[in-house]
Amino acid sequence: DAGVIQSPRHEVTEMGQEVTLRCKPISGHDYLFWYRQTMMRGLELLIYFNNNVPIDDSGMPEDRFSAKMPNASFSTLKIQPSEPRDSAVYFCASSSNGLAGDSYEQYFGPGTRLTVT
Amino acid sequence: SQQGEEDPQALSIQEGENATMNCSYKTSINNLQWYRQNSGRGLVHLILIRSNEREKHSGRLRVTLDTSKKSSSLLITASRAADTASYFCATSGTYKYIFGTGTRLKVLA
Numbered sequence: 001d002a003g004v005i006q007s008p009r010h011e012v013t014e015m016g017q018e019v020t021l022r023c024k025p026i027s028g029h030d031y032l033f034w035y036r037q038t039m040m041r042g043l044e045l046l047i048y049f050n051n052n053v054p055i056d057d058s059g060m061p062e063d064r065f066s067a068k069m070p071n072a073s074f075s076t077l078k079i080q081p082s083e084p085r086d087s088a089v090y091f092c093a094s095s096s097n098g099l100a101g102d103s104y105e106q107y108f109g110p111g112t113r114l115t116v117t
Numbered sequence: 118s119q120q121g122e123e124d125p126q127a128l129s130i131q132e133g134e135n136a137t138m139n140c141s142y143k144t145s146i147n148n149l150q151w152y153r154q155n156s157g158r159g160l161v162h163l164i165l166i167r168s169n170e171r172e173k174h175s176g177r178l179r180v181t182l183d184t185s186k187k188s189s190s191l192l193i194t195a196s197r198a199a200d201t202a203s204y205f206c207a208t209s210g211t212y213k214y215i216f217g218t219g220t221r222l223k224v225l226a
Binding site: 004033035042044045048057064079091093106107108109111 | 147150152158159160162165205207213214215216217218219
């Protein structure tokens with residue numbers, strides 16, 4: 001398996017523009033997570049899905065952020081409109097249910113470095 | 118809010134020495150994981166320890182967990198330059214993991 005795939009790897013956009021980040025999880029994984037990493041705030045969980053259904057979006061910072069998972073092999077994180085404070089590295093991760101039900105590891109993608117000017 | 122807090126924030130050692138980093142957390146957990154992140158890359162899972170376990174080994178890694186103190190430690194023995202990275206603990210009550218602030222380890226050749 002190629003691992004978790006994210007695109008684009010780098011995105012530079014101007015304030016006010018719409019940004020769409022994409023993620024393809026590992027085949028067979030039923031959990032998908034979106035994280036944001038900054039120097040100031042560290043690694044923050046934004047939202048996660050189970051079987052394509054959003055389970056917890058309490059980490060989504062504002063209504064400008066939205067995430068979808070239309071099928072088991074694709075998810076998007078959209079920011080509209082983007083602001084300079086959204087500049088960060090956005091990671092997608094996937095995992096499957098462990099044998100013990102609560103034990104599993106997350107596989108991270110390479111991340112998308114977003115710069116909003 | 119952050120669940121895990123790693124200590125120290127940064128650590129610099131010579132190749133061949135052991136590196137120890139600690140993680141403290143606030144609430145009850147089901148398990149705790151350690152991850153490594155090389156510069157510019159995604160996180161990579163290293164080891165998982167369940168709440169009913171006290172110690173676990175994987176190669177040069179040794180993890181301990183003290184649920185009474187709400188703390189864990191990661192020991193890397195005989196460190197190598199390739200171990201240079203940031204190390205994060207992640208705690209879970211359910212399927213939602215909360216990552217700590219990380220320890221930046223630098224191993225000097």
